[in-house]
Amino acid sequence: MVLEADLISPGTGKRAAMREVKPPADHPPLKARRIGVLLVNLGTPDGTTYWPMRRYLGEFLSDRRVIEAPRAIWQPILQGIILSTRPKKSGALYASIWNKERDESPLRTITREQGEKLAAELAAEEEVTVDWAMRYGTPSIVERMNALQAQGCEKILVFPLYPQYSATTTATVNDKAFEALMKMRWQPALRTVPPYHDDPAYIDALAESVEQHLAKLDFEPEVVIASYHGLPQSYFRKGDPYHCHCQKTTRLLRETLDWPKTRLIATFQSRFGPEEWLQPYTDKTIEQLAKDGVKRIAVLNPGFVADCLETLEEIAVQNREVFLHHGGEKFSHIPCLNASAGGMRVITKMVMRELQGWL
Ligand SMILES: C=CC1=C(C)c2cc3[nH]c(cc4nc(cc5[nH]c(cc1n2)c(C)c5CCC(=O)O)C(CCC(=O)O)=C4C)c(C)c3C=C
Ligand SMILES: [Fe+2]
Ligand SMILES: [Fe+2]
Numbered sequence: 252m253v254l255e256a257d258l259i260s261p262g263t264g265k266r267a268a269m270r271e272v273k274p275p276a277d278h279p280p281l282k283a284r285r286i287g288v289l290l291v292n293l294g295t296p297d298g299t300t301y302w303p304m305r306r307y308l309g310e311f312l313s314d315r316r317v318i319e320a321p322r323a324i325w326q327p328i329l330q331g332i333i334l335s336t337r338p339k340k341s342g343a344l345y346a347s348i349w350n351k352e353r354d355e356s357p358l359r360t361i362t363r364e365q366g367e368k369l370a371a372e373l374a375a376e377e378e379v380t381v382d383w384a385m386r387y388g389t390p391s392i393v394e395r396m397n398a399l400q401a402q403g404c405e406k407i408l409v410f411p412l413y414p415q416y417s418a419t420t421t422a423t424v425n426d427k428a429f430e431a432l433m434k435m436r437w438q439p440a441l442r443t444v445p446p447y448h449d450d451p452a453y454i455d456a457l458a459e460s461v462e463q464h465l466a467k468l469d470f471e472p473e474v475v476i477a478s479y480h481g482l483p484q485s486y487f488r489k490g491d492p493y494h495c496h497c498q499k500t501t502r503l504l505r506e507t508l509d510w511p512k513t514r515l516i517a518t519f520q521s522r523f524g525p526e527e528w529l530q531p532y533t534d535k536t537i538e539q540l541a542k543d544g545v546k547r548i549a550v551l552n553p554g555f556v557a558d559c560l561e562t563l564e565e566i567a568v569q570n571r572e573v574f575l576h577h578g579g580e581k582f583s584h585i586p587c588l589n590a591s592a593g594g595m596r597v598i599t600k601m602v603m604r605e606l607q608g609w610l
Contacts, residue, residue: 283403294387295356299346304338316423361557364590396431412556415496416446448496456593458507472549479554481519481528541577551585
């Protein structure tokens with residue numbers, strides 16, 4: 252049977268007004284010509300006890316984009332020592348920041364809120380459906396891509412929520428999204444949002460959040476640290492542009508704030524394993540600043556679109572302790588952009604820009 256796509260579409264929104272012709276009763280289900288937008292962040296365990304933590308860390312740390320060591324060497328280490336000790340240790344840290352009301356991690360709460368607010372922003376675009384997913388854990392990319400397809404999305408824009416590109420984050424989200432298409436007979440067209448580490452909307456939102464936060468403090472920080480998630484140094488040498496993206500974000504933010512070089516510095520946090528990671532390390536820098544007599548600092552995390560374990564616990568708790576322990580007196584953590592007005596302006600701008608030609 253041959254049918255014209257234009258004639259067979261059930262149609263919605265603007266297109267529905269064009270022409271609607273019903274397919275025969277025995278025709279396979281047809282798409283509704285919708286456009287999906289899928290926000291994707293890193294991931295999160297479903298609970299803080301041993302098994303949910305083990306499942307989450309097992310999936311995350313089995314990703315060949317994240318750990319590049321040969322499988323035959325890495326898997327015995329992961330399945331042995333790491334997955335017997337780390338779930339308990341990390342679970343206790345997650346428990347200290349857990350959103351008890353919703354029984355979920357802050358990253359999941361904030362990502363959902365970003366999805367809901369983006370849907371409200373795009374309400375005028377009737378044919379757009381907004382959804383959100385996690386690269387590791389739930390809701391998975393495959394599950395939400397399938398859901399979007401089932402709702403009739405012929406086109407999907409995938410938004411890896413990382414301003415700075417890294418193969419360990421951006422690329423692995425995109426890999427998963429394309430993998431989801433492999434199982435679909437009628438694939439939607441797929442677009443991905445590129446990194447936006449130097450986009451003026453992002454830099455302005457960061458500058459505004461820093462200025463607003465500092466204005467509320469009862470002290471003036473001598474140094475402000477822009478702390479990014481780290482990466483093994485070897486990934487950078489092999490060509491991952493993440494380090495350069497972080498440096499550029501920091502420079503543009505410093506220029507926008509009109510601050511001297513010494514007032515805003517970039518560092519790298521969350522080392523994992525014995526390898527050398529990108530430097531300077533956040534904890535070592537904070538310790539040294541305190542030892543050098545710096546009394547007041549603030550830390551922001553420009554690379555994290557949502558507050559999570561690495562910002563709420565590692566920075567706001569552990570690194571605060573490091574600073575105070577070595578002689579520092581005042582420490583403040585500047586929240587991520589999250590679902591704030593500024594944060595949503597950035598997300599909405601990137602989405603509207605990448606939807607051009609589809610709407
Ligand atoms: C080799 C290991 C890791 C690499 C490489 C890595 C890169 C990387 N990660 C983020 C963002 C986040 N990471 C988060 C948690 C987290 N990261 C690692 C390891 C690597 N990350 C682990 C083992 C964990 C789990 C927590 C723990 O057990 O310590 C999170 C927080 C998730 C949450 O739910 O709160 C984020 C976000 C980036 C941006 C990045 C490379 C650029
Ligand atoms: Fe990480
Ligand atoms: Fe560089």
